[in-house]
Amino acid sequence: MNTRFILVLLFLFLFMPCPSQAEMGMGISGRTEALVIEQFPYVYEGRFSIHNTSDTACLYVLAVASPYEDVTEWVAVSPAAVEIASNGYADIKYTIAAPGGYTGDYDIRIIANGYALSGEGTTGDRPVSYLQTSGSLRISVNVTHNAGDASLGTTRPHEADAPAAEDPQPVDVGSQAYLDVPTDVSVGTAVRLRGGIIGHEAPASLCIVLSSPMGESYALPTDYTYTFREEGVWTARLTLPDAPLVERQIRVRPVRAAGMAGGAYAVAGGLLLLGFLALHRERKKGQKRREKSEARHQTTLSSISLKSKTLEGREMPKGL
Amino acid sequence: MYQKTRITALIAILALLTIPFVWADSESVSATAGINPYAPSFEYVEITDTELSISSHLDVDREYYLHVHSIDKNGITDIASLVCTLFFAGDGSLSAGATDTRSCYTLTYTYANGTANWTSAPAGHLVEGDCSATPDGYRSRFIFAFSLGKIAIPSGDTNTWKVSVTIMDRSGQTTTYADLPFDVNDYIEWSGVPSTLELSSTCMDPESPWTLPQSQPVQAVVTSNVPVSVLFCGADLMYGADAIACETFTLETVATPAGGTVNTAYAIPGAIPTESVTLVDTAYGTACMLDPTLAGYCNNSAGIASFVIDAATGATVPYVPAGTYSAVWTFTLERGAGVTP
Structure with missing residues (x-):
């Protein structure tokens, strides 16, 4: 039973979301x-x-x-x-x-x-x-x-x-540019978008250009809180008038899905684990019940055999 | 008398006219037809990129087409083989040696029993799916799609590579097209660097002083056909007006690629430099300068440079407000000093 339990845990670990890093x-x-x-x-x-x-x-x-x-x-x-x-x-x-x-x-x-x-x-x-x-x-x-x-x-x-x-x-300021935006948000969420030049004051012309999945673009200040109202893959670019510096993609998911996306496997895994534990407990209960009934049966049998032995040991009343 | 002479002459003429017909008896005819050997020849040989623009400076590890247009009276099926040799010719005086990733490649087309076969030596430098042999009457058009290895010797200003092509027909007649010159560019590659380095604390309370639990390795593979130098430059981690000084963290160069020297300041952990500093100088320098015509030169394709960002040696980050602090730290590769080859 222990081996099975470990296997199930390993299986669940396989599906746990783990952060991926680009090379x-x-x-x-x-x-x-x-x-x-x-x-x-x-x-x-x-x-x-x-x-x-x-x-x-x-x-x-x-x-x-x-x-x-x-x-x-x-x-x-x-x-x-x-x-x-x-x-x-x-x-x-x-x-x-x-x-x-x-x-x-x-x-x-x-x-x-x-x-x-x-x-x-x-x-x-x-x-x-x-x-x-x-x-x-x-x-x-x-x-x-x-x-x-x-x-x-x-x-x-x-x-x-x-x-x-x-x-x-x-x-070129491109070597020191950064763009800090989330990669995964849900629709309707207000999100802070930040960009700039590390160690330098951002040039006045520096801005974040946000492009929606439908192709609409919005020029935003370099520190701005934006509420995403359209699902799909958005693109955020930190840009100067003559050249884009940094680009990142933001996946906007439906409200329900967004919560699920990160921990879906973990939740499913948790449910599986709970199910397994419940099954395990039921089986144990069943086993205990069986053992008890077997023990009771044994007790009954032994008392019967004792009774019969007692009866056997007794002398039969004369006249019977 | 005069008439007799005329009759004799007439008979003689008639006899001369008749004799060939008498000899031309079907049993005795012996006819021979002599055909002079016709060696295949070249119309032109050239190298293009995949968009068919002529290329004279080739990048390594990139696909190019070697076009060979030949002429043979008996057409393409009479051509038994084409052997193209691409080799480093130094100042132009070197000839092709044994095949090798650094200095000499052969691309071969053979045709036998109705089957065309394309191969390269060393193996793996022919893009077989893009190769073709097209008949066009007496003409035949061959395209060898190939790529040079990443460590192929660059030709620089004073040296050159050459192509020679030998064509052979089924009767064994051969012709060689010699010495189409071309250049090979310098190549420096850096791969496997993580895009981010998390400098987080073991202590989850961001308002307490903390240290990194362990050193953070940054590993990369450097492959090049020229000497390489690696530079590094850091910056303070910033969050709005708040900062974590980059000097808080340290940097160590833990591996020396063949032929290079490590900046002594970074052989043991040293403070992150805020201006670009050479960490590894002229790696592969010695190996790249070896003459490929001599035995024993090095193949540098497996060269590895490793770095450790190490804040475990007592570096303590002071109190900073909670937030995402970020900085851009830059590794730069550039050609090292030295002449290649």
Whole structure:
């Protein structure tokens, strides 16, 4: 009986809802270019590809980093953000258009930041770190003495365009963006939606764009409580006017179903367990009843046999 | 006399005209027809992507088509085999060696007993379902759908890969198309990183100081055909105006991939850096620089880098109001220093 009980418990555990976690990954394929600018204006076009090795679709946001702002401005990347299905590829084009510059060697990094689209939206009241995978493609640019001399100069002045930090950081805010929304809500529930830039004040143009299953979109502030009135899969995007930063999906369920969704199996399991225990108790009762009746039967039999033995032992009255 | 001569000449002419017919007796005719051998030839060989745009810089682990258009007087059924060799040619002077994931692949089409057969060596680099052999009169159009392995040597600025194709017909006549050059791109892959790391406390009362019950490992597999460096950058966990400083947690690099060095500050648990810091420098550097023409170079496909976010070493989070604190911590992969190969 004990073995059966353990098996039932194991069976129930199999169906217990367990949190799933997306796995992130990316591959970057391209060439590390070493460009020499001998004359301004200078234009170069290149390409690389991003491979989504995650087990889920991901949004990749492209950023450009270089030690100097004027050098960063030479680079344009297209598209600025791209959604790639699991195990899919996307080709990215970049253009370096330098109208003028100073003599020197510059390292430019094109950085692709990946965000899981179906990742956990909320974590409850627990600190969490969203781990982000990034890959970078390095382009080294050498502006020759002659090119600099004929343009802005051979020596870069120590002005405001000098790097703020020793290590170049992406100028794009996408690398620090977060969007905290639930993944599973019931219709009619008021839910807090929050988004922003970690460690920075959110730009005024930053907003959350909520798209309903019917295709209607609502631009909302970055901290807003919204009541979902339509079932289906909604999409929440934290976005700047020129590029989406983070995207998450929200499943809105009917009132009854929403409560069931998370713990349906647990409830069903609980009922099964109760049923099993009741059955187990009934069986035990039955067994006890049987044992009692058997014991009673035995007692009766033994008293009968005792009686008969007594009768046998007695001398029969004479005359019978 | 003159008339006699004329009659003799006439008889001689008639005899000359008649003799062939007399010899042309059906039993004695011996006719031979000599046909010169006709070797198959190439119309063109090219590589395209799956959308049929010509490709000269190939990504690894991505499908491409090698188109071989051949001409044979007897059509496609006379072509017994096509062997395409894609190999790393260094500065152009190296020739194909033994097949291997890093530097040399062969794609083979054979036709015998009415059955076409497509194979690759090393195995698994041909997408057989997308391969085709199409007859077009004297012409035959072959498409080899293939992908290079993730650790195929990148050609960089100074090196190149080449394709050579050898075609053979059923009579054993062969022709070789040599040296279509192409480049292989750098590739860096990072997979298996969890999207979130829960930094929760054993103590369920959020208003009490707490510590993490155990270290939180972050594991990933890095596969690359070039030297790789791994950088890391953290940020404070924020909830509105409240914050948990990222320095509260620590980070340890627990594995060194082949050929790389670990930042000594993170060989033992160190504070989470708020600016991007190199954790592993130039992993695979040595292995990638080995000359593939020499024996014994390494296959790096199983390289693993592991990290542990460890707050078990006495880090205590002070009192913070209840709420969901979140931050974005970023791992970045980039090409390490060094020349490949």
